[in-house]
Every structure is written in C-alpha cells, then in structure tokens.
Amino acid sequence: MRLSRGARAALAVAMTLGLAVIYVPLGVVIVSSFNTDKTFGWPPSGFTLEWWRRAVDNVGARDALATSVKAGFGATAIALVLGTLLSFAVARYRFFGRDVVSILVVLPIALPGIVTGIALSSAIQTTLRPIGIDFGLFTVIIGHATFCVVIVYNNVLARLRRTSGSLEEASMDLGAGVFTTFRHVTFPAVRSALFAGGLLAFALSFDEVIVTTFTAGAGVQTLPIWILSNLTRPNQAPIVNVVAAVLIVASVVPVWLAQRVSADTAGGRL
Template identity: 50%
Template sequence: MLFKKGSINKLNQAGLGLRFGAIAGLLFLHIPLLLIILYAFTTEDKSYQFPPPGYTLKWFEVVLNRQDIWNAVGLSMRIAIISTFVAIILGTLAAGALYKKSFFGKSSITILIILPIALPGIITGISLRSTFGVMGIPFSTWTIIIGHATFCMVVVYNNVVARLRRTSPNLIQASMDLGANNLQTFFYVILPNMGTAILAGGMLAFALSFDEVIVTTFTAGQQTTLPIWMFSELIRPRQRPITNVVAVFIMFITFIPIVFASYMASKTSESEGSTK
C-alpha cells in the first residue's frame, strides 16, 4: 500500500454533519433498549408513563415467583438447546460437503439452505403447519424444534463454511507430514480450527431460536414459549410491569451468546491477521 493505514483520517476528518448523523443513528439504535431497562424499575403499573413516577425492585421479585413464566423460560431453553444441537449437526455436515466441491446443482442447494431464513417466517410456519396437519403429526415441542432447526441451520452453515474456506490446506498437509494419521489430524488440527466457528454459529442459532415467535406460533400446539407469552402481552397488555421485567430478562439472555459470538469472530480475525 502506498498510503499508511489511517492516512485518510488526517487528510479528511469526519465533518460535523457526518458525526452528528452517525451519533444520532447510534442513539436511535440504543435508546429504545435503554428505555426497556428503565421501565423494569418503574412503580407505575397501569400505563407506560414517562418519566416513571418512582423506582422499585418489587417487580423482579414478583417475576421470580411466577411459575408460569419460569415454565415458559424452561420450555424456550429446552427448545433452543435441542434446535441448536440439531442445527449444528446439519449445518456442519452441509458446510463440510459444500465448501469446496463444485458439482451440478450446488447453487440450488446453497439457496435451499438460505431459503428458510430468507422467506418470511409466516410462509415457513404455515407450510410446516399444514404438512404436520396432513401427516397427522400432533403439535408438540418436537414440531417446534423441527421448525427452529430448519432456519437455525443456516447460521451454523455460514460460520463453518466461512472458516473452512479460510483454513489453509497446508495446515492439514503439515500435520500429515509430521506423522499424524487422519484421525489425529482431525482431532488435533481440524476440529480446534472449526471449534470456535461451530460454537459461534451455535450461539447465534441459540439466540435465534430462543427469540423466535412467528414459526413457533404455527408449529406449537398448546405450548407457551417465552416469546409466545411476550407476544400475547404485546397484543393485550394485562401485566405491564411483569412484561417489562421479562423483556429485560430476554434481552440479557440473548445478549450473552451474541457478545460471545462476536468476541469469537473478532478473535479469529485477529489470529488470521497475524499469520498473514
């Protein structure tokens, strides 16, 4: 490169308008999330009054003792964990098969993997629902899991395929040259290389499944997952302060895997940079 990294900064400082625009945009993205946290502490329970007339911790205690909410949390967790597990297996297999080989119909298969997340959830949901109906499969936790795994697969696939493409074949050759057999190469070289990608993909799949409401609506029978509970409260607010606390809870549950996954992603890009 002719120019040093960042030389543009000196030459061309961000104008006032641009800075203002960027900051305003970021505030637009984050103020709503901060408000959610603020409202969890409000003493007002009949309306969404701002600013809150007073602050209290009592709603957290109320939620702690609400068995129905904890049942919903447990169900959502169970579904998210199993769906993620299935999505990891399917997504990794697909990535392993598709990352290098080119063959007739490969692009159609790639589209097929992306399709469940590209199409509106309602179309996926109704399609699965009518198939379950026609085949006489009763709606259960497992029908929800089938729906979730279908669209979670793609995030695992994307992460793993990206990593496989970047993994140098020299690494594997070196391992073989140094006397490792195939299995050793797999467990000591390939798996540690893939591990963080699979984990990052799995984390995102978990967050996606834990939060999903549309496909769940159509593939669930009487089950109430946490998002379904939340959705019914959104349509007819009956217990505002409790909904506020649950919203904060959902937010933090999904934050953890996301921050973890982005940390993994940034870690890999660093280690890659060092090899170049």
C-alpha cells in the same frame, strides 16, 4: 482512505446517533420496569420494585424460559451437525448442483417466517399427525432447525474458505486417517466458528415468534409466545416488562462471550 476531519466527525456523529436510537427504546423498557404506572406513561410516575418481586414468583414465565432454552438447544444441536456437514461439502468439493445447495440453505431464512410457519404447520397436520406425532416441543425444534442450519453453515463456510485444505492433506500424508485428521486438524480450525454460529443460531431460535406460533400447538409456550400472550393483559404487562428488562441485560453475556472466543471481528455471521 484519507478522510477529511469533517467527514470523520460526521461519521462519528452518525455512529453516536445510530447507537442512541438503538438503545433509547431498550432504556425505556428498563426504566419502565420500575415505573409505578401500569400503562408506562412517560415520564415515570414513581419508583417501585413490586413488578420485579412478582416476576420472580411468576411460574408461567419460568416454565416458558425453560421451554425456550430446550427448544434453542435442540435446534442448535441439529443445526451444528447439519450446517457443518453441508459447509464441508460446499467448501471442499466440486459437485453438480453446488449453487443450488447454496440457495436451498438460505431459503428458510430468506422466505418470510409466516410462509415457513404455515408450510410446516400444514405438513405436520397431514404427515406427522396420522403417525401419532402431534404439535409440541419436537415440532418447534424441527421448525427452528430449518433456519438455524444456515447460520452455522455460513460461519463454518467462511472459516473453511480461509483455511486451506493443504493442512488436512498434510495430516493424511503423515498417516492420519479421516477421523484423526478431523479431530486434530480440521475441528480445532473451525471450533470458534462453530461456537459463534451456534450462539447466533440459539439466539435466533430463542427469539423466534412466527414459526413457533405455527408449530407449537396449545401446550407448548416458549418465552416469546408467553410474552405475546401476556403483554395485552393489563395485570401482566408490567411483569412482561421486567422479563424484557432481564432479557436485555442478559443479552450482553452471549455477545461478549462470542467476541472473546471468536477471532472473527464480527463475532459471527448471520
């Protein structure tokens, strides 16, 4: 498409402004974590490392981080298995109700989190509690997995649509069984899509607040729940700000990793 010089310049300006709007609030958080003023007034009144020192010693934040990582791994593991199975069925077979499946799988992410949240919460209360399973890490993982499945499913499905099934047929014609074919032909083809999907699923679970609120119960605190309950406390707010700054800086790592591993330019699909 031959764009005029003016149009190109306008688009470049839009891109720059867009990125500026995206990054200014994040920059404010990072700067505020060194601000002596507890209420984050602007411009900052002075420089301090006090909040960072206190944050390192904060047991609540560390425990919450560990819980979040556990929940993220659990939900991602379930999503990887279920999402992959489903994407293979949809990509490689024709069956009755295939369209319904493609709607069913996006439903958990397309319906607002609060709907998923209260539905799961009341279901846990009426069905799981009587058999002795109470709200906890397990129920958080179950809840997160419902909307993580679609992320893995989308990534693997997109990959499968681009790799033809004839490679698999060739492998089987040459005498490899179903499992051998999967190990040597199919899996290598979808590996990077699995990685990208798994990373995004983990990210989604790691940052989830609403479904977590309704499925966690009193004893389990993920990092977002910890942040939510501490932000309004004047003494804790600066420490939350430090945790936030760390999260912002740390978030570069997984995105960069996904970019390196995935051949997909988008580094993963939502």
